Amino acid sequence: MLLQIQDLPRKVTKDFLLQQVTARKIKAAPQFQFSNQVIALFNLQPPSSNLPLTVALDYQQGLIMTPRTTRQLLNDFSHQSIFNFQQSRMLVRQTQHPHFLPLILGRAAYLPLAGVSHGSTDWVGLHWQQDCWQNTPARQAEFITLQNKILQFTYSSYRNLEDAVHLTSYYSEYLCRILQLIVQASGAQLVSLPAAGLMHQFAQCSCRLHRQLPQTNSEVRQFLQSFQDWTLRQVAHFSELQLSAPLQEQTLKFWRSELAAVHCLW
Ligand SMILES: [Zn+2]
Numbered sequence: 001m002l003l004q005i006q007d008l009p010r011k012v013t014k015d016f017l018l019q020q021v022t023a024r025k026i027k028a029a030p031q032f033q034f035s036n037q038v039i040a041l042f043n044l045q046p047p048s049s050n051l052p053l054t055v056a057l058d059y060q061q062g063l064i065m066t067p068r069t070t071r072q073l074l075n076d077f078s079h080q081s082i083f084n085f086q087q088s089r090m091l092v093r094q095t096q097h098p099h100f101l102p103l104i105l106g107r108a109a110y111l112p113l114a115g116v117s118h119g120s121t122d123w124v125g126l127h128w129q130q131d132c133w134q135n136t137p138a139r140q141a142e143f144i145t146l147q148n149k150i151l152q153f154t155y156s157s158y159r160n161l162e163d164a165v166h167l168t169s170y171y172s173e174y175l176c177r178i179l180q181l182i183v184q185a186s187g188a189q190l191v192s193l194p195a196a197g198l199m200h201q202f203a204q205c206s207c208r209l210h211r212q213l214p215q216t217n218s219e220v221r222q223f224l225q226s227f228q229d230w231t232l233r234q235v236a237h238f239s240e241l242q243l244s245a246p247l248q249e250q251t252l253k254f255w256r257s258e259l260a261a262v263h264c265l266w
Helices: 014-022 070-080 085-094 161-185 217-236 245-263
Strands: 038-044 053-058 062-066 103-105 108-112 123-125 129-135 140-145 150-154
Touching: 014 038, 014 053, 014 062, 014 150, 038 070, 038 140, 038 150, 053 070, 070 085, 085 103, 085 161, 085 217, 103 161, 108 161, 129 161, 161 217, 217 245
Parallel strands: none
Antiparallel strands: 038 053, 038 123, 053 062, 103 108, 108 123, 129 140, 140 150
């Protein structure tokens, strides 16, 4: 019999999942696609094989295994989704935390449990968790899902887990505020679902960071401008062009003002 969420033990560890893989109790779905219904992605390495294996815990489909890595699953998702790592990167740039890239999909947000340079890692949907804690000596992180299951992961990051959740929640709130202001400016109204799970925990946070959440249309424009600046910077820094640093800055300024002209009548 295949395992569903309700059949899982209270605590789900990678060892448990590997046992279930061996016992063929997890549904194989090579075509599985990532969505915001995923509660967590476990990056597994079966001992008898050097092939990667991902087990997804999906709210709709239960446990699913696929030979694709977590990185492949998320990249495929990013190629067809409106929200992807591009918005997340712009958000991360603003707070100067370049080595930590969660996936922000508005109210849904996914936390990677290792840095971006680590290849495939485990990912946890924070909107599906009600709490989390970190056991630093054991190098573990545990999340308790909205379905009351405990998910255990290796967590050796130097970053405090609560800080990582707090920052991710800030990014999520930031993106939702931007969307709200855009919709408001168009004369429409956005009825947004309340933040769920761990995202809810910091939704009303009034720390220094959360006080920087966008309030005005000019902040929205600044955020949108950051996409154009990023593109222009990539082009100006293109090594084949061999532009000196001052010339790179000049190029950036020139094209920024040229492109700004599109916003005006003449
Ligand atoms: Zn805060």
